[in-house]
Amino acid sequence: MSLRPKRVDFNASFPAFRQELLNMFHSTTARAKVSGIDMFQQVYDLCTSYPKPHTELLFQSIGDLLREHVSGVLQTILSRDDVVTAYAREWEKYRVAANYANIICEYLNRMLLKMRPPFGDTKRPFSHGRYLKLSVEALAFHIWKETVLAGLQTHHGNRLVFQLLDWIRQDRDGHIVLHDVIYNAINSLVQLNQHTDQPLQLYIEMFENPYLEDTRDYYARESNTQIAQDRISCYMRKIHERLADEGARSARFCHPTSLERVIKECELQCITAHHRELYAEFRVILENERFADCILAYSLLSRSADGISAMLDIFENFIITIARDVIGRLGSSLTKDPREYAESLMSLQAKYMGMCDEVFAGNLAFTAAVDKAFRSIVNTAIPSTSSSAAELLARYCDLLLKRTAKGLVESEVDDKLSRMITLFKYLDDKDVFQKFYSRMIAKRLIYGTSVSEEAELNMLSRLKAACGVEYTSKLQRMFTDVTISNDLNVGFSKFAQLNSINLGTEFSILVLTAGSWPLSASASGFVLPSALEKSVSQFTTFYGKHHNGRKLTWLHHLARADVKINHMDKRYELNVSLYQLGVLLLFNVTPSLTIHDIIHQTKLNSSEVERILKIFVDINLLTVIDTQTYIVNHGFASKRTKIKINTALQTETPQEVTAARKAVDEDRKLYLQAAIVRIMKSRKELSHTQLVQQVIDQAKVNFAPSIPVIKRCIEQLIEKQYIDRVPHTRDRYVYIS
Template sequence: MSLKPKNVDFNETWSALRETVKGVLTLSSVPRSVWNDRFSDVYSLCVAHPEPLADRLYLETKAFLDAHVRSLLEQVRANGENNLLRAYYQAWSQYSLGCLYLHKLYLYLNQQHIRKQKLSEAEIIYGNLSAALQEQMEVGELGLEIWKKNMIQPLKDSLVSLLLEGIHQDRLGEGNPNSTDIIRGVIQSFVSVEEFKMKGNLCLYEEIFETPFLAASGEYYKLEASRLLQTCDVSLYMERVTLQLKEETLRSQKFLHCSSFPKVRAKCEHHMVEEHLPFLHSECKAMVQQERRRDLSLMYPLLRSVQGGVAVLIKEVLEHIKQQGLEAITGLRGDNIHTQFVENMLAVHKKYKELITDVFAGDQSFMGALDKACSYVINYKSNPKIMCRSPELLAKYCDSLLRKSAKGMSDTEIDDRLAQSITIFKYIDDKDVFQKFYSRMLAKRLIHQQSQSMDAEEAMINRLKQACGYEFTNKLHRMFTDISVSSDFTNKFNDFLKSTYGCDLGFNFSMYVLQAGAWPLTQTTITSFSVPKELEKAVQKFETFYHKGFSGRKLTWLHHLSQGELKLGYLKKPYQVTMQTFQMAILLQFQEVDSLTCREVQECLQLFDEPFNKHVMGLIESKLLMTDNQALGPDTVLRLNKEYTNKRTKFRITTIAHKESPQEIEQTISAVDEDRKLYLQAAIVRIMKSRKVLKHNCLIQEVLRQSKASFAPTINLIKKCIEALIDKQYIERTPHSPDEYSYVA
């Protein structure tokens, strides 16, 4: 065909084109040759000479579509009310597909004539003018717009009424399966006729169908909820509501546009859940206390769907875990209270963590409730004036696992239990108290070589470092460093003896040189002790060696933490006995005599009554020494037991237990109190140095924020520290305000 403009007889061309348009709309057979000719006719009319006939073609096509749809309306109405949906759906199915083909037939008109006149997308979306009033529509869009005007608008009331009735019958289980496609198709037609619009393309659907549908659905849900509440208990009610929600979701997917899905669900939840929240909330407590998992798994999604609905359930779970936790740790008895405490608390945590994961889908709100409950239980004080024992008990639990006495457990099991103990540690408020007890117990394990595994020790410290940072475990790392360095000291000392004196001591002598700042071993009063002559030279030579390499340092011998191995040669067979240094010194007094009074031994060793009596009783209980009196006094005679026998030739006297005495626990707590005061004073000075001037309440809040990682100080303690710093002239009250402080530079 020729593409040049030419004279065209519009009436003749339109007459032929109209027949093809009618065939396309009615889905009649249109031969390819006819289609091609009509396609050319559209082009010819659009570029006709001397004047294009595109506008006239558009108007004639519009008039034809208008008449065609009106005739279809009459045909649909002729089918009667009962068959209205089916007739409408059939007419729509044919017409909508015909419009699609017609749109392609008018491709040139659409692209070259209509689209060039169209408003831009931005003008349509953000402009104030209606696109429909300002421009011609493309032919396919025009066909849909005419269908909306001439078919949907006249029939909308009847169609919607029938659609609502059909969906209601489906809810009741009385719907006709054959009508599903018809109902969905009719509803979809309300969307499809405006899909071409860039703005408000769901307005028709929402206005004529969705709004009345949601209103009708709301009434149904309201009546259904009322009926169920009269005939069902809470368990059955929740089952039915859950089932109803599932069915409505499937029904929405079956019939409605996707934009309606959340609206339908929200309507159902409002009438069947939100309007009956007091009833559902009243059942939560019993469900949680009885741990009715199935009921809770039904209750949770229902309450979660309503704003604020799940808060009551979270509160009940929190209170229940608190109650169960307190029951698990209250009234513990025996020597292994620390083990019972930690393992009972871990069992509670594990149980309710699994419950939250299984029943509440791991909801973080419930996990937060678990954390709050565990924190409350672990830091619970029956007496507010007494420090919580949880840090001490956890430290003892870790100590029992890390000691060589942890029998019957593999390394893997010990490591798993230590890893689990971090769960308890994270909930402890007074982490500084745990640190103090843990460091003292670690010191004893390292010094007495009682650690089960150095790898396990380091792994535990690394876990603590991950939980609280390097500063928390700094001293613990330094303790390990001292132990490793001390072994080098022993080797260097032996080399020093050989090079300086040309001989060794005649016995094995090793020592730990420990930094006073890193080890929690300092005592207010060092136990007086006169070293036996057998050890005196070794001590003097080591001090000479040490001061030669490190001038200006002071060595303090902690004999109460030392031990030695003594060989007994006065019995029928030789024995090697490991004992505490004081005990060894007492036995060495019997090198040349078989009996001595307590006064003689005590004066020779310069030991106080308390440590002397304790260590002598250890030797008497082990039957290495004998006495006629049960109560020790200055004149009590101590005798060597020359008839002593033991199945083992190498053993340890364990009378001196490495457990912390009540006095040592009290000392630890006192040390914590002093450390807290210094910590708080340092924090206050840091804050005031950076702020210069600060209100009292702001200072309190900032101190609380900075210290919460280690402990939770009382307001009174912070106030005392502020007063102490004022006395020390680090800070002062500002002249113009009594509740404001300034930093004294």
């Protein structure tokens, strides 16, 4: 073997090489009798011969040879009925041979590479000579394309693709087909184009496009028959399997890039085309709570881009309908006992939130839909009652936090309250909740009816976490007042001991910060019973010493007293209001009294006195003689020795509720006006829409202000000359400093 170039006669040496090459292409096994090393030498010699190398000629002659060979192959393929198998077999042989030929002609390839212009125009592969002078393999593939594929396609009704599609169809229908053969045949289309700048073009044009079309037709037909035959849930299950199969099929036969397109085609036909039926079914599934089907529906419908949004609407509306039904069933009873209202909403909320995780794969859009649904539920007026959700929830908290006979375990209370907070967060009118909550907590604190201080404080910190410090500052203040008052009482009794003051009664007091408590002085006057005068005046002195300049306003109408009755069959102890005590103590002095006497001596108004007397008469403690005069009934008897006299004070009156609602409206107006002035002061000039938006943003924590209310506030401020409209413009305001 020599590398020295020598003179070679092409016509003399080529035939031997040609025969060897042909052997390679003809042999059924790759390792035929080929004298590999000789062939290398021959290629080398031909390409280096002088005076003129035969590179070009060699390349062209190989081309001619392959062309001749391949037309034979085409005839072989066409002679079979089973074109695909024949094609795949021949192709495999040809591909392997071409690969070997390429290796043998390595030197030729290298020479070809050199011959190409340095800035080769790859866009025009055939500009110079007959073939793209890339490599022998490229040449071989090109000839195959030109002859076999073109021949099959143009002259024989595209039998190859036709049969391929037919086989795949059979595969879909569950018949057994030759997977490898199909894959090889299809893959040949990818391999054939690997030396061009658009490697997938041939595959897409020849196979993928018709395949997609075929898929479309197949599934259009299939889904239509299936949906007509079966219940939708069965249909969904089938489609689900079909889609998985189709994914696997595509991976088995096609180029990876096709997967997405094929699946999309299936989805269009099986899901999008029938989305109306599927959505209708989704609603039924929700109603029947068939969660397995629900998962199925979600996994199918979430495949298409806008499939989810319609589902979300259905889901949201469904929740709203369910909740409205529940509320509707409660009727007007929910005002009295909001327990069921709150608890059924809480459990619905928990249920559907859970469903988001389990069924909808924790998809945030679905969680948001649940939120949206509940926001709409708690913020729309409840038809059967004038109470709003905010009111009901506040009352629900009161029920939980108030100590009652059949009290709940503390952990239970805590658990319920923490779930209540999730509903609370949906409320727009948080200020309404706050108003009612503060009224009720005031009563709990004053009358000491809380379940426990810990439970109250836990609830407060939850509200604080949800709405911020400002929201709970007054409530917090109330707690502090109660704590300070405890210390004050201890201090006061020490003070009394030190100064050896005999108060004659036990005396305990709550000093409450004005403004933090939703309380106001009573309209009716009251003369303090003489037994208590000393205590009150001593306390005033005591308090004045410690807190100079603070003014005490006595809220007698909220005070309660324990009083012992000594001259009955037993020693009874009555728990009464201070007003009631005032009336009772009068009977210590005079055995019989008329209403007028009582009004005159207590200075209470007549309706109050009548109410008090009625209660005592009802429990038989007082007796009426000749309609206007009352005496103590000495025959009074009761099973219990401790008797608590009910007062209207501890339960809410309708007037109080209306007053509270009105107070909320007033507070809102002030809040909005303050917000507008604050914003305008810092921004100086703003457009109407900007101002309204900023006001809404600021108010959001407490309530959702309506635009007319905001506008009214703006107008009031214009009237009060805090702000003005910018002259000659519409829709702009300016701050007047």
